[in-house]
Amino acid sequence: MHDHEHEDHSDLDPMDLRVRALQTILAQKGYIDPGALDLLIDTYQTRIGPRNGARVVARAWSDPQFHDWLLRDASAAIASLGYEGRQGEHMVVVENTDEVHNMVVCTLCSCYPWPVLGLPPTWYKSAPYRSRAVRDPRGVLADFGVTLPVDKQVRVWDSTAEVRYLVLPQRPPGSERLDEIQLAALVTRDSMIGTGLPLQP
Amino acid sequence: MTYRSHADLGGQPGHGPVRPEAEGELWHASWEPQALALTLAMGATGSWNLDMSRAARETLPDYAQRSYYAIWIAALEKLMEERGQLTPAEIEAGRMLHAPASVKRVLHAGEVGAALARGSPTLRACPEKPLFAIGQRVRTRAEAVPHHTRLPGYVHGKCGVVERLHGCHVFPDAHAQGLGERPEALYTVVFEGEELWGADAAPGLRVSVDAWQSYLEAA
DSSP: OOOOOEEEETTTHHHHHHHHHHHHHHTTTTSSSSHHHHHHHIIIIIIIHHHHHHHHHHHHHHHHHHHHHHHHOOHHHHHTOOOOOTOOEEEEEEEESSSEEEEEEOOOOOOOOOHHHOOOOOHHHSSSHHHHTTTOHHHHHHHTTTOOTTTOOOEEEEESSSEEEEEEEEOOOTTTOOOOOHHHTTOOHHHHHTTTOOOOO | OOOOOOOOTTOOSSOOOOOOOOOOOOSSTTTTHHHHHHHHHTTTTSSSSSHHHHHHHHHHHHGGGHHHHHHHOOOOHHHHTTTTTTOOOHHTTTSSSSOOOOOOOOOGGGGGHHHHHHHOOOOOOOOOOSOTTTOOOOEESSSOSOOOOOGGGTTTTTTTEEEEEEEOOHHHHHHHSOOOOEEEEEEEEEEEEHHHHHHGGGEEEEEEEEEEEEEEEEE
């Protein structure tokens, strides 16, 4: 017996074939412009990602006026750096302090601030993260190798609407002499979701 | 007809550990970038709204067995089939078998940047003065509803405090059913861990959700 699917398309899995078929049909029907697909992919592969958010955080760490603006009206402050639009229309920034650690989840789907963090990582969209973040955030943090002081409050923000949350991590000690670019290099994606802490200088 | 969401995962036990991944890891199969782009491009045709696409995804019976972009593709096919834009036979054949249905617009390459920058803001003028004030104690709706909604099960019937008011936003429950935007006040409501999870709640835990006004009553 021949396995026809493998004989014909030995290097393609069924989802690959299905999505290719879909793209062909939609282009034939004139619903999509294949050039737009390429641009959409390129945008999220090369232009929109967590380095945008790192720049926002570094600015907030080094410019007190921007810091205050960011906490008061995050959408406008973030847009002033050129990051706005799809999945970041309504931004709120929540600040970590000595007393409170913030963590963001979307238990219902995968809501995430695309303009500043790019596309969500697989774990953010996964059942383990979405189920546990609201109940056992310290256990989730342990999966990331992060331990917080026992007396620190953990505040979880479930993104159930179109408001998108970005965590402003605490500026690491010893970073006083760093400029904005050096500071941005300390800011990890996970530190802006609240599942991690910034790097040490 | 009953409505069942398979996506409401908050607080569910038994899903195991989180598996972190490095910042640069974006795709996990060769078809995932196309799945993202097709979903965004078809969304831009205006054939459905975001809440309708969420409803299509969360009601997939095999939601839990599919990877995330596979959920997107299945929902995309469902939305298009419902609107006569695509047939299962066409997917099987891998080519167009029926004349295209009309779409409101097509996202052309030259418009991608502007469309992404514009996004789809949901803030609207408030039709009436918001009912609740910051600092007020409220109770969330306790019952399930037979349609798409954005109140997670784990906060049903719980008491919390209004912490922020985000103005009035498109109401997803109505929007997903094609009943219009019906904007309502949107609040961040914060709950103590013990209120949600009882005496064995993690110490110092507080959880908030963003809740539309009709999910809430004064407590």
